[in-house]
Amino acid sequence: MQNTxxxxxxxxxxxxxxxxxxARAQTLDAARFPSxxxxxxxxxxxxxxxxxxxxxxxxxRQAGPAGQTLFGAYYNALNDIDFRLRxxxxxxxxxxxxxLRERLAAPDFRASVLARFGLGDAAPAAREDGDExxxxxxxxxxxxxxxxxxxxxxxxxLVLLLxxxxxxxxxxxxxSLPNELRTVHVLGRSYEVEAHSGTVVEKESHVEQRLHVHxxxxxxxxxxxxxxxxxxxxxxxxxxTRKDCLWVRDAxxxxxxxxxxxxxxxxxxxxxxxxxxxxAADAKTEFLLAFNRTTGQLDTFDGLSRAHQPRRLLAWFAxxxxxxxxxxxxMRAVVxxxxxxxxxxxxxxxGNWTAPLxxxxxxxxxxxxxxxxxxxxxxxxxxxxxxxxxxRKHFETLxxx
Numbered sequence: 002m003q004n005t006x007x008x009x010x011x012x013x014x015x016x017x018x019x020x021x022x023x024a025r026a027q028t029l030d031a032a033r034f035p036s037x038x039x040x041x042x043x044x045x046x047x048x049x050x051x052x053x054x055x056x057x058x059x060x061x062r063q064a065g066p067a068g069q070t071l072f073g074a075y076y077n078a079l080n081d082i083d084f085r086l087r088x089x090x091x092x093x094x095x096x097x098x099x100x101l102r103e104r105l106a107a108p109d110f111r112a113s114v115l116a117r118f119g120l121g122d123a124a125p126a127a128r129e130d131g132d133e134x135x136x137x138x139x140x141x142x143x144x145x146x147x148x149x150x151x152x153x154x155x156x157x158x159l160v161l162l163l164x165x166x167x168x169x170x171x172x173x174x175x176x177s178l179p180n181e182l183r184t185v186h187v188l189g190r191s192y193e194v195e196a197h198s199g200t201v202v203e204k205e206s207h208v209e210q211r212l213h214v215h216x217x218x219x220x221x222x223x224x225x226x227x228x229x230x231x232x233x234x235x236x237x238x239x240x241x242t243r244k245d246c247l248w249v250r251d252a253x254x255x256x257x258x259x260x261x262x263x264x265x266x267x268x269x270x271x272x273x274x275x276x277x278x279x280x281a282a283d284a285k286t287e288f289l290l291a292f293n294r295t296t297g298q299l300d301t302f303d304g305l306s307r308a309h310q311p312r313r314l315l316a317w318f319a320x321x322x323x324x325x326x327x328x329x330x331x332m333r334a335v336v337x338x339x340x341x342x343x344x345x346x347x348x349x350x351x352g353n354w355t356a357p358l359x360x361x362x363x364x365x366x367x368x369x370x371x372x373x374x375x376x377x378x379x380x381x382x383x384x385x386x387x388x389x390x391x392x393r394k395h396f397e398t399l400x401x402x
Contacts (some may be wrong), residue, residue, distance in 0.1 A: 034061055034071050035118050037078045048086035048100035054112040056107065089263060102119060148327035152320060156368035159319045160376055161189055164311040168192035168279070182395060185388055187380040190309060194289065197398060198275040199249035201268050202256060211240040214261065249274060259288065265400050266291050266300040275396040279308060292396045299393055309380035310373070317362070317369045324361025327352055332357070 015212035034057060086094045087231035104110050114120075139171040147224040168191070179195075184193050214237045247259040247268055259276060267272055287304040 015218060016252075019353075033119055037074050041078070046100070047082055047086060048097055048104060051079060051097075051101055052104040052110065053114050054079050054082075056111050057118075057120075060115065060120060068173060120257055126182075141331055144327075144331035144334040148331050150202070151327045151365050152324040153321045154290050154317070156320050156365065157372040157375065159310050159323075160313070160316040160369060160372045163315045163319065164376075165189040166191070179395065182391060185384065186341065187309065187383045187388070188376065190380055191309075192279055192308060194277050194279050195250070196275065196277060196396075197251070197257075197259070197286075198396070199251040199257075199273075201247050201272045201274055202250050202267055203244040203248040203269050205248070207244055209242045209244065211242075215237055215241060245259050257384065259291075261288065261291075261302065264291075264300060264302060266293065267296065267298060268293050272296065275399060279304070281307075290392065292393055299389065301381075301389070304329075305381050305384060306358060309377045313373050316373070317365050320365035320369055321362040322360065324364055325357035328357035328360050329354070340397055 018103045020174070037304065038055070040057065041050055042260050046054055057074050061072040061075060086097050101205050117310075166189075178194070182194075184191055217234050217236065245261045245262055245264055247261075248256055250256045250260055259274075271292055274291060274293050274295075276291040277289045278376065279289060281304070287307065288302050289304045289308065290299065290301045292299050
């Protein structure tokens with residue numbers, strides 16, 4: 002269980018390649034393995050060839066990175082033999098399978114193959130190196146857990162600390178607001194707002210529908226002599242957008258359009274309405290909430306989410322640097338607990354920031370957007386709970402509307 006937990010933590014930290022390190026003596030072991038041609042030439046029949054290649058491929062796979070090329074060559078040769086015999090006479094293939102089963106089941110067959118090619122100590126050496134790496138990983142597991150915890154804690158803190166700013170103020174408000182309501186402060190975000198009020202003269206509404214269509218399937222799969230055809234499937238869904246435009250006449254007699262998208266605000270001609278807004282990115286007015294004084298309905302809009310959206314790029318960079326430092330610390334712990342016997346490739350050498358930054362950047366690319374979304378939601382809920390009632394009370398007591 003400890004070994005499985007260590008490897009799982011390794012994969013969470015996206016350092017999968019680190020598990021195949023520490024193979025100092027395996028280059029020598031790989032050089033002692035016979036070639037595929039030698040095995041085919043020295044074996045008496047296909048069953049012996051296949052069984053010998055199977056034993057050698059298992060040993061090469063345990064030899065670490067140095068044996069992966071040999072393992073691939075042995076595996077391809079095994080497939081060639083099986084494909085050739087499977088496509089021939091069924092009786093001959095059944096006899097081959099029976100002879101192969103007997104050879105592999107023989108208690109001394111594996112040992113005899115390894116002894117014939119002088120590989121009796123190759124596989125145990127690889128397992129010992131693997132055990133050394135496993136011990137180092139288990140001993141350094143607290144450092145990897147600490148690295149993960151630091152990244153998870155640093156992401157929301159850095160998102161909050163690096164997004165404490167004041168948004169641009171409106172050029173001028175239509176209606177005066179009390180000093181205590183002109184600026185909104187929510188969890189590190191400050192922005193000024195303006196009020197609009199008037200009487201609805203006319204309401205225009207229309208619905209936009211967009212049809213999205215895509216297809217799946219329509220392919221053919223061949224497995225042996227069987228052909229499977231997947232029929233083409235058509236998928237369609239409709240996206241409906243409702244847009245409302247309220248023509249509002251203010252106290253000075255000026256009429257202006259208030260445009261809302263997918264809003265639940267209900268109003269008709271003659272209703273007295275008030276709204277809170279701030280400047281949008283395109284220099285237009287973005288409504289945050291609206292209040293129908295005639296019906297008492299208060300509605301908030303998507304502009305609140307945009308006003309409360311944190312910046313993420315700087316937080317991602319800072320989180321990546323902090324996470325990379327923790328990954329380097331964990332890598333140092335692996336080397337220390339292994340007795341400095343692991344030969345690390347250049348990519349993973351302690352002191353090289355390239356790989357740790359890649360690993361930490363990938364983790365931060367997930368944690369920072371999640372933290373930003375949580376902060377945005379907290380800001381919006383704080384606004385609704387703390388500021389919206391104050392604006393509602395102000396709109397209810399507003400005169401001259």
